Amino acid sequence: MVATWRGRFGGTWAHWQLALSYARYLSPRFHRWCNIVVRAAMEHLDGPEAGEDPLLEHLLQQFRALHRRLDTVDRHAADLMFLLLSSQDLLLGKRRHFSSRSQAAIRAAVAAEPFEGQCPCCQQTPVLDAAGQPLAGAEFDHFFHRGLNRPEHGWLICAPCHTELTRGGYLVRFMRMPEFRAFQGAVLEHRRRAKPGGQAE
Known part of the structure; x- marks a missing residue:
């Protein structure tokens, strides 16, 4: 309120x-x-x-x-x-799709804690199935710009959140910045742990 x-x-x-x-x-x-x-x-x-x-x-x-x-x-x-x-x-300029490697990194971050397969935007709707694959309607969203397609530039979110962010303009995205920053941190941490010499789970 x-x-x-x-x-x-x-x-x-x-x-x-x-x-x-x-x-x-x-x-x-x-x-x-x-x-x-x-x-x-x-x-x-x-x-x-x-x-x-x-x-x-x-x-x-x-x-x-x-x-x-x-x-x-x-x-x-x-x-x-x-x-x-x-x-x-x-x-x-033009839209750049997330590569299969970037999508895999994003899926891995969504599957891990604290999201555990839930939409990292609303944290209420599942976006991954039991096999770790995106559910129908889940979207890989470019948070900052459609031309930025590294794993830390996007997230996998549910259809309602994707519609809200797509149609709501930059102010709606600004309101969701804390949630995206939390997910961005999870992606970067997952990538750090995946590197040789990174801390094991």
Whole structure:
């Protein structure tokens, strides 16, 4: 849930789980800080004495200021992603399909933890069968651009997620960036372990 109030002391407030998820996207260090400090403070702010304690009122004002700054960062990041996609479209041009080797690397990452065959975008719909092959409707999606086809440039997702990302424009993809970054990390880790001298499972 996200709520926005306008005015001098306005801002945007989101459910604490969304806030912590966004903090993970910004940086691991900030995410760790949010887990330890912000959540504890938010629990106190939810109490009946929030309007009576000067310290809690001060913390609430600080959170409002933090939300305004995060909103600005959010807008800038969305603008940068739009410029990135636009420049890639000019430079890269035509669509490049994922090779069989790239598809195998993506399938291996989907089959492993934490996805275990589920769509890495929504994490609700199976995209692999028992043999590790894509189910009907599952799509290899180019996350950044159709001309980038290395394993870390895409993922195997369910049909509804693929439709949403294809038709929703860059803002929808920006909203799914944390999920893709998590999957991208899984692909890179799988590739590292597959190299000679990599850590065994």
